[in-house]
Amino acid sequence: DAGITQSPRHKVTETGTPVTLRCHQTENHRYMYWYRQDPGHGLRLIHYSYGVKDTDKGEVSDGYSVSRSKTEDFLLTLESATSSQTSVYFCAISGTGENEQFFGPGTRLTVL
């Protein structure tokens, strides 16, 4: 299995609070992605990174920000969580020149 961990694995928070999810990889892969999974929607891209400090928006980026200060970590921040951001969040990684993405175990976030 690819070395990807996500933390926390589960989180319950209240509307309006800031939340940061962490994705950590030990594969030294250049590309990292954040997706959210919702019933009936499959997985949708939030943000992705193509290198340290290089990021771009995905399909559903509103309300989310990301940071990547080192190769192994990709942080997803909800500045002020809303109930619509209740979801399962998956991080994925891929190596340069590859298209196969390896997924982490996911973080289940509940915003009350």
Place this chain on the structure above:
Amino acid sequence: AQSVTQLDSQVPVFEEAPVELRCNYSSSVSVYLFWYVQYPNQGLQLLLKYLSGSTLVKGINGFEAEFNKSQTSFHLRKPSVHISDTAEYFCAVSEASGNTPLVFGKGTRLSVIA
């Protein structure tokens, strides 16, 4: 931009019967195609991928898929399913240009009945 349509949201099938999960895509450029499987409460695992070459692709766990460019399809098949194949299956597409993000279909839940 690409899009993916998985034509069936749920597919029930009896154990040892064959199954086909359908996937159609839309793109104005060449694409790579993928099938991922998600077992309950787990992350996604790659089943198989089409990048180029033979249009019949074999993957893990006895699954295979056929790329049909004229019909823009990439249907997943297995000749004989097992209870352990019960899971959600996602078709995904990306531009054929390296490391572009995946666009996923909404998923098909396969339920294998004993």
